[in-house]
Amino acid sequence: MAPILNGDVDIVIPTIRSLDFLENWRSFFEPYHLIIIQDGDPTKVIKVPQGFDYELYNRDDINRILGPKASCISFKDGACRCFGFLVSKKKFIYTIDDDCFVAKDPSGKDIDALAQHLDNLTKPSTPYFFNTLYDPYREGADFVRGYPFSLREGVPTAVSHGLWLNIPDYDAPTQLVKPRERNTRYVDAVMTIPKGTLYPMCAMNLAFNRELVGPAMYFGIMGDGQPLGRYDDMWAGWCSKVVCDHLGYGVKTGLPYLWHSKASNPFVNLKKEFKGLFWQEEMIPFFQSVVLPKECTNAQQCYLELAKMVKEKLGPIDPYFHKFAAAMVTWIEAWEEFNAPAKAKIDSVKSA
Ligand SMILES: O=c1ccn([C@@H]2O[C@H](COP(=O)(O)OP(=O)(O)O[C@H]3O[C@@H](CO)[C@H](O)[C@H]3O)[C@@H](O)[C@H]2O)c(=O)[nH]1
Numbered sequence: 001m002a003p004i005l006n007g008d009v010d011i012v013i014p015t016i017r018s019l020d021f022l023e024n025w026r027s028f029f030e031p032y033h034l035i036i037i038q039d040g041d042p043t044k045v046i047k048v049p050q051g052f053d054y055e056l057y058n059r060d061d062i063n064r065i066l067g068p069k070a071s072c073i074s075f076k077d078g079a080c081r082c083f084g085f086l087v088s089k090k091k092f093i094y095t096i097d098d099d100c101f102v103a104k105d106p107s108g109k110d111i112d113a114l115a116q117h118l119d120n121l122t123k124p125s126t127p128y129f130f131n132t133l134y135d136p137y138r139e140g141a142d143f144v145r146g147y148p149f150s151l152r153e154g155v156p157t158a159v160s161h162g163l164w165l166n167i168p169d170y171d172a173p174t175q176l177v178k179p180r181e182r183n184t185r186y187v188d189a190v191m192t193i194p195k196g197t198l199y200p201m202c203a204m205n206l207a208f209n210r211e212l213v214g215p216a217m218y219f220g221i222m223g224d225g226q227p228l229g230r231y232d233d234m235w236a237g238w239c240s241k242v243v244c245d246h247l248g249y250g251v252k253t254g255l256p257y258l259w260h261s262k263a264s265n266p267f268v269n270l271k272k273e274f275k276g277l278f279w280q281e282e283m284i285p286f287f288q289s290v291v292l293p294k295e296c297t298n299a300q301q302c303y304l305e306l307a308k309m310v311k312e313k314l315g316p317i318d319p320y321f322h323k324f325a326a327a328m329v330t331w332i333e334a335w336e337e338f339n340a341p342a343k344a345k346i347d348s349v350k351s352a
């Protein structure tokens with residue numbers, strides 16, 4: 001793949017707090033364009049540190065730009081970040097939370113997380129056969145004996161999922177029983193998540209190829225007025241993984257690390273997550289059973305088919321999933337409006 005230029009990347013940041021953390025990233029982020037999604041009170045002024053090239057959207061902007069379609073963008077939840085994915089025109093997206101800082105590798109060197117993500121996204125993935133020496137395209141590694149030569153070309157990588165030192169991304173029950181647990185383990189590896197395997201995608205340190213999988217990176221209707229929160233990135237991770245598996249794209253996890261500085265309140269988190277803790281026992285078998293039609297040849301078409309399946313298969317769990325399926329269609333309508341001129345198969349879903 002051609003080398004990535006600064007102009008090929010947007011950094012999307014959801015914030016309901018402050019952007020002071022950007023000072024810590026200045027040497028790595030200053031050459032790139034930022035898309036800041038200001039959640040919460042639109043009258044609050046969020047200061048962007050001097051010298052950054054950015055566009056900032058608050059709730060009033062989202063409502064003005066999307067009109068009635070704004071209903072598919074969450075309010076009072078980090079899920080609002082997907083509005084930035086929608087309005088971006090770039091090939092690559094990196095999204096990061098505002099309480100994440102530059103981590104150091106075991107040698108004490110600052111980790112340029114964005115550079116590692118872009119390296120992950122420009123090298124192939126190996127979803128069809130696991131390489132036990134991890135990333136075979138990395139300097140100093142290769143495919144091990146017995147690895148089929150017919151599979152060594154790999155497939156395009158659509159998602160790069162990074163990790164976090166210090167505060168781990170635990171669910172509320174785990175946070176409550178292990179309040180002082182910190183992740184101090186730096187694992188020097190990047191792995192492809194095998195085809196047919198789901199994973200808990202965390203949006204704290206996440207990059208993806210917007211052209212390959214952007215339409216499937218919808219973070220759902222969470223937060224204010226919704227029965228669920230903190231399953232925004234999980235939902236997008238399950239949807240994008242089944243879409244990548246269907247389209248023959250790869251998903252990687254591992255390096256880079258960043259330093260997650262703040263533990264969110266476990267009691268607030270428990271309230272947000274509560275229904276998800278048991279609904280996920282039905283959502284995950286649903287995603288594991290998804291088979292997308294071969295006629296679906298891009299992420300938009302796959303996503304509209306998924307919306308139909310969500311309505312049919314998850315709708316019986318709770319009326320929320322009917323709303324969710326409708327929001328998935330609205331998201332694609334907005335995506336088409338902002339991106340692909342070609343009309344996706346929206347009519348067929350609408351008539352379903
Ligand atoms: O109402 C809100 C709450 C938060 N944000 C912004 O979203 C990110 C993540 O917030 P926070 O760091 O408080 O949440 P964590 O529990 O550490 O993060 C995990 O939960 C996921 C969000 O569901 C997140 O992707 C995971 O990493 C910050 O930038 C907040 O400012 C918001 O915009 N609105």
Ligand SMILES: [Mn+2]
Nearest residue numbers: 097099262264
């Ligand atoms: Mn956090």
